[in-house]
């Protein structure tokens with residue numbers, strides 16, 4: 377993929393019109409009041425039929441899994457019909473459109489409000505995605521679909537007051553087995569996106585195994601519902617940026633759950649590998665977020681540089697300003713290429729490795745912050761004022777270097793992969 381296709385450009389224009397009409401005029405309310413972001417996000421999901429698309433895909437997958445479980449699935453034909461080159465190309469193009477449909481709202485929303493993408497991405501991609509990929513059939517039917525359509529809001533909770541970057545190593549949250557096959561959960565989670573309002577929470581903890589050394593104790597994920605006895609969701613934190621994405625704490629005190637809430641239904645492999653898959657999804661999405669921020673900063677900066685006159689000339693005529701604009705454009709092109717490659721990978725049924733996703737996130741996050749900083753600089757004093765919007769984009773971009781693994785942690789993942797490769 378080297379450019380957006382006609383269809384994708386059409387989708388993009390439609391999303392932009394929606395955002396211009398529904399979100400841009402409400403930006404102050406979304407960013408500077410206590411209004412949760414979910415109604416406007418649900419409206420967007422409905423307007424673009426994202427809920428219908430998610431439901432159809434979900435039902436198709438569930439029907440297949442149900443048939444497999446009942447042993448009535450149609451067996452694969454012994455000799456699979458080889459697709460012709462044009463059939464293959466059409467299949468890839470259709471999948472690329474589907475993936476672009478997932479990316480374009482992220483890019484377009486990030487031009488105005490990266491917080492909305494965070495709230496939506498965590499609910500659909502992390503919480504819904506974790507159940508969809510690792511849950512049992514019953515768990516998918518019970519919890520996944522309302523999250524994938526945004527009817528319900530989800531949170532994904534791994535971070536604790538004393539375990540952030542070392543999420544598994546320092547984890548204190550515990551699940552204790554009871555004699556009647558249930559679990560008792562205890563622990564505190566912090567910085568949890570959607571934490572204050574989430575209807576469904578993926579709670580990641582260690583199994584209390586006194587005879588096993590702490591680092592080797594199993595990591596388990598449980599699905600919790602708002603209002604369960606012993607579960608407290610804090611009010612939203614006040615924070616530097618992404619104000620439209622509520623962030624908070626979760627407190628669990630003796631929350632009793634059955635095995636039906638253990639993600640994947642078994643203690644084997646439900647936690648650690650699931651969490652790693654989630655990191656890969658989250659990190660790849662940051663490239664699209666950064667692209668939206670960079671596109672908007674560049675657009676605003678070019679316009680301002682052409683209009684703002686100092687020393688009798690538009691500031692766009694000064695080479696120091698031109699250098700900033702040129703560097704912003706380089707970042708935009710790089711990010712766009714990364715997003716195109718990512719769409720192409722997914723359209724070809726491939727996924728980036730964790731190290732590749734980390735490389736994308738590292739570059740994307742740093743580029744977004746650098747571009748937003750320079751955008752503020754080009755706007756001078758006005759850039760420091762809320763009305764000029766680059767101020768918000770700078771505050772919002774900073775989170776990309778922190779959540780989903782800090783820059784430093786991405787570097788360690790990339791380096792570990794490089795240094796352990798064969799040959």
Ligand SMILES: Cc1cc2nc3c(=O)[nH]c(=O)nc-3n(C[C@H](O)[C@H](O)[C@H](O)COP(=O)(O)OP(=O)(O)OC[C@H]3O[C@@H](n4cnc5c(N)ncnc54)[C@H](O)[C@@H]3O)c2cc1C
Pocket residue numbers: 498532533534535539540541542566567568569570615618623775778779780781782783784785788
């Ligand atoms: C707005 C927001 C939303 C979030 N949403 C969620 C969410 O939905 N779910 C969730 O589970 N978590 C969430 N987080 C938590 C986020 O993932 C963590 O904040 C992040 O992983 C960093 O952990 P920490 O804050 O504990 O920093 P620390 O791990 O304490 O790091 C402090 C500093 O030390 C550096 N550092 C740590 N280890 C190393 C090392 N080995 N080498 C070099 N430097 C190192 C870090 O890079 C950083 O600069 C969110 C955070 C924020 C701010």
